[in-house]
Amino acid sequence: MKTPTWDEFREFLKHDNWEEDRATGHDFFEKTLPDGEILRTHASRSSSKTMSPGRFKAILSDQLRLNEAEFWEILRTKAPAPRPSPEPEPAPASLPLWLAQAIEREVGLTREQIAEIDEDEARRLLVEARSTPRD
């Protein structure tokens, strides 16, 4: 999955007509849709850093309500996206926060390993770790 830099993300916000919410703090942006719904997002200042795939998917599905292709199309055409999107980005694979923390601390998986497992597998690994006698 091709992911944008934060500079590209800011460029997207400009072309999709998002407005900076200066009262909340720097780098918060809002967009009001024709039906009155309010979208909010927050742009990092790490300008040249490319965001990871999971993070990009979360931003698309939870905040921009667009899919990946629509995001890049806005950067290409420099014109706002029609909304609602006919096919918004599905939410990325995720684990409940408590389970993620337990898997890190009790099972000892790395971030890369946790990224590869689903919730059922995470629960199985946690049960297994808690069933193993400690020395």
Place this chain on the structure above:
Amino acid sequence: MLLVRPDDLVAMLGEHRLDVQAVYDADEVTLRVPDMGVLGFGENLDEAIDDLLDELRAYATRFFREPARFMATSRGAHAAALLRFALADEGEQRHMLGVEEPESEAVPVGAK
């Protein structure tokens, strides 16, 4: 106009636990509150939790600056949880994120 003491308001609002989901990549962790469209970023889980707390505080500030505007949208459903969050101290705010394992989900030690 009705005046309510903050501690009475906290009692009236009751317990709120947000649904927080963790998205892992090789070098980053992203926390989502899907219902609210709020995200927290970090290079590890602890950083992402701290960032999510900041993002929720910013959202609560924004929401209650123009409550009528937000209440008129689907975001109106966030009001009670955001108010409870805004009235909480930092420890309670962390508790609301659901960092601790819920009793209903408890995976018992030694159970196989």
